[in-house]
Amino acid sequence: MAFSGSQAPYLSPAVPFSGTIQGGLQDGLQITVNGTVLSSSGTRRRVRGVQHEAERKLGA
Incomplete structure (x- = not known):
């Protein structure tokens, strides 16, 4: 599209x-993030401002 x-x-x-992102995220549009994690002691990543399904259900 x-x-x-x-x-x-x-x-x-x-x-x-x-x-x-100009205009924000909208239904029907897509963002693509490419990258490489060089080293990390953590087990999670987060895109600021994006709420995952489990967080929405918990009201986080």
Whole structure:
């Protein structure tokens, strides 16, 4: 699905990256996040502002 007026992709951004999605996330649109975890002692990742299904059910 093509979205007219879509924003340009973020290519090779600085890490850690923080950016906005113009118009926000909407039904029928898609974001793609590519990356590599070089090392980590944790077991979870989180995209800020995104609430997962289990969190919605718990009212988190």
